[in-house]
Amino acid sequence: MILTSEQQAILNGEKGETLAKVMKTLVMYGDAFEAEKLVPITSKYNHLVTSFGLKVMSPVYDLMQTLLDAGVASGQKFSVDPRPLDKNVPANFLQNFVFNKFMYTKQSFYEDQLEKLGLMDKNAFSCTCYMDEVGNQPKKGDVLSWAESSAVVYANSVLGARCNRNSGIIDIMGSIVGYVPYFGLLTDEGRKATWIIRVKTTKKPEAQLLGSAIGMKVMEDVPYIYGLTEHIGNELNDAAKAYLKDFGAATASNGAVGLYHIDGLTPEAVELGEALIAEGAKEYIIDDAELERVQANYPVIWKNPDAKPKLCFIGCPHLSLEQLKTWTDNIEAALKENGTAKVQIPTVLTAAPGVLEVFNKTEYAERLKATGVITSYICPLMYMNNPLCKKMPVITSSNKLRTYTSARYYTDAQILEAITKGGK
Amino acid sequence: MKKFQGRVITPGAVTAEAVVTTQGFNTLASLQMALQFGDKQVKCGDQNNPELHGKPLIGKALCLPQTIGSTTGGLVLYCACAMQKNPACMLFANHIDSLAAAGAVLADVWVDGVTMPVIDSLGDEFLAYVKDGMKITVKEDGVVEVE
Numbered sequence: 421m422i423l424t425s426e427q428q429a430i431l432n433g434e435k436g437e438t439l440a441k442v443m444k445t446l447v448m449y450g451d452a453f454e455a456e457k458l459v460p461i462t463s464k465y466n467h468l469v470t471s472f473g474l475k476v477m478s479p480v481y482d483l484m485q486t487l488l489d490a491g492v493a494s495g496q497k498f499s500v501d502p503r504p505l506d507k508n509v510p511a512n513f514l515q516n517f518v519f520n521k522f523m524y525t526k527q528s529f530y531e532d533q534l535e536k537l538g539l540m541d542k543n544a545f546s547c548t549c550y551m552d553e554v555g556n557q558p559k560k561g562d563v564l565s566w567a568e569s570s571a572v573v574y575a576n577s578v579l580g581a582r583c584n585r586n587s588g589i590i591d592i593m594g595s596i597v598g599y600v601p602y603f604g605l606l607t608d609e610g611r612k613a614t615w616i617i618r619v620k621t622t623k624k625p626e627a628q629l630l631g632s633a634i635g636m637k638v639m640e641d642v643p644y645i646y647g648l649t650e651h652i653g654n655e656l657n658d659a660a661k662a663y664l665k666d667f668g669a670a671t672a673s674n675g676a677v678g679l680y681h682i683d684g685l686t687p688e689a690v691e692l693g694e695a696l697i698a699e700g701a702k703e704y705i706i707d708d709a710e711l712e713r714v715q716a717n718y719p720v721i722w723k724n725p726d727a728k729p730k731l732c733f734i735g736c737p738h739l740s741l742e743q744l745k746t747w748t749d750n751i752e753a754a755l756k757e758n759g760t761a762k763v764q765i766p767t768v769l770t771a772a773p774g775v776l777e778v779f780n781k782t783e784y785a786e787r788l789k790a791t792g793v794i795t796s797y798i799c800p801l802m803y804m805n806n807p808l809c810k811k812m813p814v815i816t817s818s819n820k821l822r823t824y825t826s827a828r829y830y831t832d833a834q835i836l837e838a839i840t841k842g843g844k
Numbered sequence: 845m846k847k848f849q850g851r852v853i854t855p856g857a858v859t860a861e862a863v864v865t866t867q868g869f870n871t872l873a874s875l876q877m878a879l880q881f882g883d884k885q886v887k888c889g890d891q892n893n894p895e896l897h898g899k900p901l902i903g904k905a906l907c908l909p910q911t912i913g914s915t916t917g918g919l920v921l922y923c924a925c926a927m928q929k930n931p932a933c934m935l936f937a938n939h940i941d942s943l944a945a946a947g948a949v950l951a952d953v954w955v956d957g958v959t960m961p962v963i964d965s966l967g968d969e970f971l972a973y974v975k976d977g978m979k980i981t982v983k984e985d986g987v988v989e990v991e
Binding site for chain 1: 853868870872873876877879880881891892910911912913914915916917918919922923926927940941942943945946947948949950952953954955964
């Protein structure tokens, strides 16, 4: 890798041993991908994936403390993934004990570290940092040092920013020195599609199911997708963005997709069209039967597959304001149709603190509360990542949550029926 | 015995028993529960990986195409190394992915006293040949012997 004199000086230790190790990390990381150079980060804010003060992650907090002790801080303010705890979310005595006294004992300590390192504000905890209400939305062409997989794929695909699927810790190291290695999704060549996906479903495919199918098929490759605008339109409005947010999160968690192009919709596909497709791209056709096959093949790891669900999470990644409103309308209507007033399964809708703040000022908030649904800023994934939840029958419309936990996936329509009618 | 030449991501020499996955290794799903709750064998917790689910990973030669899943993957791998709960080595048939590369590099630069050789680009033939329980010897120059 060819470094500038400034970068070389940092690597040589002229600005201290710790900064030299940060630079060495980025150079070795880039070398693994034959990166020829480091390029400046151009976004206003960074976004970090590590939001949780898990006791087991002590090596991470030790490393952060090493950075703080050496007097280095992020060159950018940053947002961070959602908090793992919220007392509004139902938890029994044992769960609360395990969460607070065993698992997340480092939470306050770590949040204090984040503030010192450059946290945007005390509410900047969400995986959907790019929402207007959160305020960390990069511009087209911006170079980022983000890590959260669902945010990276959204920033690349929907906003046209440029970011690799970096890991946690690498994200903050980039913004400490202000550079990231130039490879992969930062390059024009790396943004070309090596898969052509043809959506041939008879109705709008479920975003999180379609994303899952594509993710499992293409893994880390870039897909170029035909046939989706027939279902979601060719305008990047709130509904389309919410769809793509959920779709992208599923591609990233069920596979390792960092960028997708939707023909006629996403900015680079609109600008460059089929020129984005690499020679020899493979093809994958998705019809109704294929989506049914994908959903039917998800393993059910509940001890009792017929157990009545005890909790439902909707909002991984966090919901948009419009999605909160739509869920409110849909839950109300379904309850009315069923002649009941409250949801039959404890249900949590999750969204960014900033989104919830705006939502709570609308008339929807009281209406949703009347249905018995809880809203929260929690990370459902962090809530569920423990053996107690493994034994608990939780349902979700998030394919990301399904992938990493014992939660069982259902489509939005199936979830709506379950929480308003009860049963499986 | 068969030899495969790979590319060295982080150097080292080790001999260990193979555990093999032909599908992507989901680092978070595989390791987090075991690390969190002190599983000494670090059994794989990924329900979506029938080849590895429930199998011990600590001290093994983990043979895989690539890693997948959450971008906490690199820091989870880094933590596994810092806690000395890591595989003996990681042997990639494909080009290494960004999350595994980050984890390997973070461990190499920031963790003292732990060596986890990571070799990539060993090829499809490597993954087709290697089976659970085979003896793996990794050399400093990226040569991997399988017997």
